[in-house]
Amino acid sequence: MKKKPKYIWAIPIIALVLILGGLFIYKQSNIEKISYGDFLEQVEAGNVEEVTLDGTAKMQLRLKDNENKLYITDNPRNPELKEFLLKKDIPVEEASSAGTGSIIQGILMLGLFLVVFRYASKKITSQTSGNLMGLNVKEVESHKAKRFSFSDVAGNEEAKEEVQDIIDFLQKPEKYVRYGARMPRGIIFYGPPGTGKTLMAKAIAGEAGVPFFSVSGSDFVQMYVGVGASRVRELFESARKAGKAVIFIDEIDALGKKRSAGIAGGNDERDQTLNALLTEMSGFKDNEGIIVIAATNRLDILDEALLRPGRFDRHIEIGLPDVHGRAYILKLHGKNKPLSDSVDLNKLAKQTVYFSGAMLENLLNEAAITAAKRNAKKIGWGDIDKAFYKVIAGSEKKDRSTILQIEREVTAYHEAGHALITKLIAPNNTVSKVTIIPSTKGAGGFSMNIPPDKMYHTKKEMEAQIMISLGGRIAEELIFGENNITTGASNDIEKATKIIKDYVTKYGMSKKIGLLNMEVLFNNDSQGHLEEILISECSSHMERLYYETKELMIENKYFLNAIAEALLAQETINEEELNAIMDGTFQPKQDTPEQLESNNPIKLKPVIETL
Numbered sequence: 001m002k003k004k005p006k007y008i009w010a011i012p013i014i015a016l017v018l019i020l021g022g023l024f025i026y027k028q029s030n031i032e033k034i035s036y037g038d039f040l041e042q043v044e045a046g047n048v049e050e051v052t053l054d055g056t057a058k059m060q061l062r063l064k065d066n067e068n069k070l071y072i073t074d075n076p077r078n079p080e081l082k083e084f085l086l087k088k089d090i091p092v093e094e095a096s097s098a099g100t101g102s103i104i105q106g107i108l109m110l111g112l113f114l115v116v117f118r119y120a121s122k123k124i125t126s127q128t129s130g131n132l133m134g135l136n137v138k139e140v141e142s143h144k145a146k147r148f149s150f151s152d153v154a155g156n157e158e159a160k161e162e163v164q165d166i167i168d169f170l171q172k173p174e175k176y177v178r179y180g181a182r183m184p185r186g187i188i189f190y191g192p193p194g195t196g197k198t199l200m201a202k203a204i205a206g207e208a209g210v211p212f213f214s215v216s217g218s219d220f221v222q223m224y225v226g227v228g229a230s231r232v233r234e235l236f237e238s239a240r241k242a243g244k245a246v247i248f249i250d251e252i253d254a255l256g257k258k259r260s261a262g263i264a265g266g267n268d269e270r271d272q273t274l275n276a277l278l279t280e281m282s283g284f285k286d287n288e289g290i291i292v293i294a295a296t297n298r299l300d301i302l303d304e305a306l307l308r309p310g311r312f313d314r315h316i317e318i319g320l321p322d323v324h325g326r327a328y329i330l331k332l333h334g335k336n337k338p339l340s341d342s343v344d345l346n347k348l349a350k351q352t353v354y355f356s357g358a359m360l361e362n363l364l365n366e367a368a369i370t371a372a373k374r375n376a377k378k379i380g381w382g383d384i385d386k387a388f389y390k391v392i393a394g395s396e397k398k399d400r401s402t403i404l405q406i407e408r409e410v411t412a413y414h415e416a417g418h419a420l421i422t423k424l425i426a427p428n429n430t431v432s433k434v435t436i437i438p439s440t441k442g443a444g445g446f447s448m449n450i451p452p453d454k455m456y457h458t459k460k461e462m463e464a465q466i467m468i469s470l471g472g473r474i475a476e477e478l479i480f481g482e483n484n485i486t487t488g489a490s491n492d493i494e495k496a497t498k499i500i501k502d503y504v505t506k507y508g509m510s511k512k513i514g515l516l517n518m519e520v521l522f523n524n525d526s527q528g529h530l531e532e533i534l535i536s537e538c539s540s541h542m543e544r545l546y547y548e549t550k551e552l553m554i555e556n557k558y559f560l561n562a563i564a565e566a567l568l569a570q571e572t573i574n575e576e577e578l579n580a581i582m583d584g585t586f587q588p589k590q591d592t593p594e595q596l597e598s599n600n601p602i603k604l605k606p607v608i609e610t611l
């Protein structure tokens with residue numbers, strides 16, 4: 001690919017600066033400073049050829065024995081000096097304050113200023129740019145910013161595969177035009193936050209060797225009417241100027257959300273901006289080599305106008321990484337960090353289900369900070385452990401004594417409930433950690449529950465997942481009584497409801513509703529009859545599963561107590577310890593008495609039946 005030399009404008013300026021600089025240095029080397037006393041001596045000796053006064057703090061003179069050399073001395077600024085010199089027959093010249101030297105200096109400064117200004121303004125445009133009316137257009141040009149390639153993106157193999165032809169098209173658009181192929185003009189990356197959508201777009205630009213322009217949809221919101229549209233046109237204009245390019249629009253949903261029927265009128269500005277975007281996109285010629293990549297967390301809320309052929313017609317999912325992806329991401333970000341031998345990234349990958357790439361990166365970074373704080377040689381498993389909780393729910397509370405003992409117990413039983421039910425009905429799931437360490441974000445405790453990675457889930461597995469979710473609340477109820485159940489189960493209930501809804505409405509697993517997709521039917525449900533049936537069906541399944549779980553827990557109350565007690569004693573238990581509890585071979589960690597004291601400031605009976 002032929003590249004336009006980017007710094008051609010700088011050559012004359014640099015040449016000028018060099019020439020003037022040389023001249024200046026040459027002149028400087030021919031200048032000598034003398035004291036005012038020496039000067040007067042020379043005057044008295046009749047050695048002075050001429051004097052130049054220019055009103056500055058210095059004056060210049062030449063001596064008779066070396067007329068080419070310039071001498072400088074302090075200017076006493078005495079109005080009588082001129083007369084005194086003239087009387088001695090020494091010619092005095094009065095120059096304007098800018099002598100040759102200062103002209104050169106001035107030009108030099110100007111040249112330098114121009115270079116710096118040019119550089120700085122370029123830098124600003126490429127990094128945060130213009131910021132006119134709040135819009136950031138970021139242009140990351142290949143030679144200025146770090147170039148990304150596919151090797152910087154771990155996992156996401158399917159997505160990489162899917163964009164391979166786009167890269168080829170960006171490199172050789174003519175080839176595709178020759179075959180009459182119409183390449184997608186727009187691609188949408190969709191998936192949860194932090195999964196590397198931006199990274200992937202940058203990598204495409206990097207792999208194809210084209211400049212990358214990025215802008216965020218949310219920047220257009222709250223702009224004056226017409227401003228957004230003109231910004232869009234400017235963005236495309238700069239991309240066209242660059243020849244080939246990748247234009248990245250983050251948070252496209254801020255611009256292209258479906259218009260909700262209920263709200264009368266629209267957002268004029270948003271619509272104008274969106275229209276400008278669509279117009280620009282349909283304005284490309286086929287061989288232009290510009291690709292627009294947009295990112296969103298949710299594809300389903302986008303306006304159909306955006307998704308039509310010729311617009312954003314290729315949709316690529318960038319999902320959360322699976323266990324291999326996670327291991328790969330951890331290894332990628334662990335490369336430049338001194339990890340101790342105790343840190344097993346494969347093991348960590350197994351414990352970080354549902355973590356996004358950004359969370360994993362953050363996890364290693366937090367661990368590195370913790371290690372640095374304690375001046376450790378290497379990052380140890382303990383640092384990783386601390387970072388794990390930080391990333392997952394804010395940070396580990398320092399002062400544990402402030403947490404009421406009763407809260408610790410409720411949390412311990414709640415988490416023990418989840419763990420116990422998992423062990424009883426889903427032995428293939430992994431419970432990597434159960435903990436009651438509270439976090440600043442308010443999550444009471446945490447038990448990681450890993451269902452095996454599978455393409456399909458059976459009805460039994462879906463029910464098991466619901467029962468595991470219900471386990472927390474049921475344990476609270478069983479131990480502390482119906483009136484003392486807490487709000488800690490709200491996430492669990494949400495999770496269980498989502499599963500039961502799919503169970504009934506999507507997968508035809510409820511006998512009463514049968515093999516119907518309720519969402520299809522719902523579209524025509526004006527009286528709300530179906531809704532009623534649906535709710536009653538969901539709640540009857542939920543109730544059945546609730547009683548089943550409760551019964552199971554009552555039968556295994558011994559284990560529930562054992563797990564909760566272990567949690568209260570050591571705050572966190574890992575999978576081996578949990579298995580040991582279930583086998584009856586558990587040996588609690590021997591803590592020193594002081595540690596026990598600080599962990600358990602108030603000694604209470606482990607089970608409080610009367611609350």
Ligand SMILES: Nc1ncnc2c1ncn2[C@@H]1O[C@H](COP(=O)(O)OP(=O)(O)OP(=O)(O)O)[C@@H](O)[C@H]1O
Nearest residue numbers: 152153154193194195196197198199329357358361
């Ligand atoms: N697959 C991955 N491989 C390597 N690093 C990753 C990956 N996914 C995410 N990361 C890390 O997470 C950071 C954030 O990712 P990025 O900004 O690309 O996510 P995103 O999907 O665009 O997020 P959002 O939806 O919040 O804009 C990256 O800079 C990188 O450090």
Ligand SMILES: [Zn+2]
Nearest residue numbers: 472488489492
């Ligand atoms: Zn829970």
